[in-house]
Amino acid sequence: MYIDGGHHGNEHLGTELAFLVAEFYIEGWVDGDAEAVEVLQNTELHIMIMLNADGNDLDSRWNMNQVDLNRNYDHHWTTDETASGDGPFSEAETRNNADYMAEWMTDADLYVTMHTGTWILAYPWGFTGEMPSDWEMFEHIRDTIHETIDADLPVRNANAGIYPTHGTSRDYGYGVMGFPTFTFETDDEQFLLGTVQSLSDRLSVELEVMRYLISNVWYWRARLNVTSMEVTPGGQIELHVANLGHASTENASIQYVFEESMEVLWQSENFTVNASNTSDVTLDASNLSLQPGGTFALHYQKRVIDASTFVHQPIDEKMVEMVEPDKSGWLPAPGLLLVLLAAFGAAGAANGWPKRRFSGTIEPDDGENSSVDGTTHDAHL
Ligand SMILES: [Zn+2]
Structure with a gap:
């Protein structure tokens, strides 16, 4: 599974949640925490804590080229979005993030991208108000979070829950890579800075949601x-x-x-x-x-x-x-039937089918010597 933070350099609480997730599993592994050990023994967890390092240095939403990286992905990219760049993947940050997904994450069953500015766990789509094809899975996750973690956390499709957006990493991850994806907008206070301790307290519900999504990644696909x-x-x-x-x-x-x-x-x-x-x-x-x-x-x-x-x-x-x-009456001649049964029998024996119902053999009535070893005849029915 894949987690990234810091598309927008000034959304510190989002970046912080990516960091806290990494810290939870790394320190949990060291401490022998059962949950962390089980996750790391059974899943590959890739976390890119801060995608837009230049923007973070400048406390800016944009990257060095004044582009909004989360409008720059090659999924319904449009110049109608503010600062979406010269073209899809015009920026090194988005191009490399997509390349990383394509090289390492093709089999991922979860992608969460961290932001802040409002409080919502948003699933696809942003570019349309239509529900995603896998709406059942997203609604199952929504209901489980509401029942077991926090009944108040909004879990909705991004278009309705935030506002329409094009060229986001969330829509790209779902629409092009096929992952279940979420944008985690961690807090409506975008610019808060503080110590690690106060932030981890502040993000405790969000970390719990992430642990739920990660521990249950086995279920985020058909099985x-x-x-x-x-x-x-x-x-x-x-x-x-x-x-x-x-x-x-x-x-x-x-x-x-x-x-x-x-x-x-x-x-x-x-x-x-x-x-x-x-x-x-x-x-x-x-x-x-x-x-x-x-x-x-x-x-x-x-x-x-x-x-x-x-x-x-x-x-x-x-x-x-x-x-x-x-x-x-579906076979032309008993001789062929014998060959067919022999072929089935050999295949069945090789595979150890325990419940084969074949019994006995049928003698060919034309006196030919038919092969019964089943290895040189295909059974075409
Ligand atoms: Zn953002």
Whole structure:
């Protein structure tokens, strides 16, 4: 996950929160704090405390070129915004921040950018009043924060909760990188300066919100888990799948693959699994051909937003049940059937499917010697 602070050099409480988050986990690790240790053992936490160092030196919102860095990102960039720069990513700070995300953060499941000037945790979008594609996840986070941390902290989409903005790092992080993103406006008193101690007291609720977002990062995407899968080669796949994450996925499919080479032999049509929900799906498998060594995997997008990345996840073979195809007149000759069953049997044995329903063999009635080793024949149904 990624956190940055100090896009605006005069928003000290925002920069301070980025610092406090880093301090919490670093000192917690040293002290053996269970929460900090668990987070750092299981997640990669990247924190850029102060993006606009020149602006911070000058106590200025702008950078050295008098550009508003949080209007300079390549996402609906426009000259209609004040001081948005000569073009998208015209500034070294924004260009490098985006490059850092692209190089190190492609798989991030959280990006929080720290500001101050009002008090709100704002999710996308800024450029439009429309709700983000992953609104369920953002509303889940809003409700949980209100129930467990602070009922008064506004958690809203930025366009309505702050004001319309274009070219922000939050919209870029969500719309281009596909991360769940938030702008944390930490306080309505923008210019306060004080000792670290008084600021950490003042930002205690905000730090608690950050700890909640970080500790639960596992949930900020779809997490599919196949609980049963019945495969009828040449027929269909009956799938029962749970989504343990708080984001929906609309582009999930089953792939049949050679896992080592990642060669995709077959792919189902797409299906949807809603956040924190289960789906029963029937997929057309009429052109699925089993092969020795082939295995099944889930292929799905982490979130609904177009930019979010896909994950490839092998399906536990214990969940896969092979069903004997209906033999009523769908095969041209018994000889072929024997080859097909042999191929299925070999594939099943190689994969250790425990619930195979194949039993016995069928003798070819034409006297040919058909290969039954299953290694040299593809089963095309
Ligand atoms: Zn700001």
